[in-house]
Amino acid sequence: MANHIMEHPTDCVNGAETRGAAARLGNAGKFGRNWRLLLCSLIISTCVSVTAHGESPAAPSVAPSPRPDMSPAERRARLLEQHAAKLRLELADQEYTIITSDPFVVIGNESPDVVARRLKHTINWAAQRLRREYFTKSPAAPLEIWLLNDEASYRQVCTERFDLEPTTPFGFYLSRKRALLMNISTGSGTLVHELVHPYIEVNFPKCPAWFNEGLASLYEQCQDRNGRIWGLTNWRLRRLQLQLHDDRVLTFEQLCGLSDTEFYDDTTGLHYAQARYLCHFLQEKALLTTFYREFRENVAVDPSGYETLSHLLREKIGERWEAEWRSYAASLRFDG
Numbered sequence: 001m002a003n004h005i006m007e008h009p010t011d012c013v014n015g016a017e018t019r020g021a022a023a024r025l026g027n028a029g030k031f032g033r034n035w036r037l038l039l040c041s042l043i044i045s046t047c048v049s050v051t052a053h054g055e056s057p058a059a060p061s062v063a064p065s066p067r068p069d070m071s072p073a074e075r076r077a078r079l080l081e082q083h084a085a086k087l088r089l090e091l092a093d094q095e096y097t098i099i100t101s102d103p104f105v106v107i108g109n110e111s112p113d114v115v116a117r118r119l120k121h122t123i124n125w126a127a128q129r130l131r132r133e134y135f136t137k138s139p140a141a142p143l144e145i146w147l148l149n150d151e152a153s154y155r156q157v158c159t160e161r162f163d164l165e166p167t168t169p170f171g172f173y174l175s176r177k178r179a180l181l182m183n184i185s186t187g188s189g190t191l192v193h194e195l196v197h198p199y200i201e202v203n204f205p206k207c208p209a210w211f212n213e214g215l216a217s218l219y220e221q222c223q224d225r226n227g228r229i230w231g232l233t234n235w236r237l238r239r240l241q242l243q244l245h246d247d248r249v250l251t252f253e254q255l256c257g258l259s260d261t262e263f264y265d266d267t268t269g270l271h272y273a274q275a276r277y278l279c280h281f282l283q284e285k286a287l288l289t290t291f292y293r294e295f296r297e298n299v300a301v302d303p304s305g306y307e308t309l310s311h312l313l314r315e316k317i318g319e320r321w322e323a324e325w326r327s328y329a330a331s332l333r334f335d336g
Helices: 015-027 035-039 072-090 112-133 152-161 189-203 209-218 236-245 250-257 258-266 270-284 288-298 306-316 321-331
Strands: 099-100 104-108 143-148 171-174 180-181 222-225 230-231
Touching: 072 099, 072 104, 099 112, 099 250, 099 270, 104 270, 104 321, 112 143, 112 209, 112 222, 112 230, 143 189, 152 180, 171 189, 180 189, 189 209, 209 270, 209 288, 230 270, 236 270, 236 321, 250 306, 270 288, 270 321, 288 306, 306 321
Parallel strands: 104 143, 143 180
Antiparallel strands: 099 104, 171 180, 222 230
């Protein structure tokens, strides 16, 4: 597999930067339904087959609902397949490949082998390493991941199925619908970014936006390093370095102190860039996983994370850790 996961490098606005606004569209009206939805609770598929483009899908078979005596793993598997069967029924007249891998139901309009490759080499690749590094729990309910092969089909699914207009050309996580909607033609970096958010939801529900987005954006461009997911420099670096040159970056007390609304309301991209390269700095100092765990444990008394951050960095680096971060960020290079 290719270890290097790229995002679309040329646009200044990443899909994740409108995640706060997009997620708030979760109250949008329900998409149109047809008669087949009335049967979804009765017709269940037990197969995990890939439906090829242009082929008539096999009629779904009937399977019982999860039994009380099932193990948690068996219940999860049954619920996942019920969800996939429901989607196969709803989308029977459209050319989608639908495959599952706990906790994901992947729906794609590329060829079956391409969808399967994306599941294996991007989604599962990233999820396995994120769980190993940070997350002890996976999303309990099935998580839909829509991989749309062009802007037209991406916008069509957003508007017709989810009743919303996308505010980004790349993709986003719609928390209330438990769905990632991706224009995968723009690259897989945004997909890995958005994949972090549902894991943060279940493992660190009080996580503030600055760290939620900083950690997620770290993996927009990443690789495997000795079995670990490792963030690389990316296009956000230039924006940060311009702000560093003009001495316009925030102090980290200011960054951590931003409310979620204040973080997302930034139109310059500085908040994302500074949060990302703080996480990059922590990663390179072998402190990122430690910070995540300590912050999660201390969040009740330190909701912004600044006290935990400053204590950890003063202890490991010294009182001038913020000046060292500035020098570090100014020295980085990105050639993309």
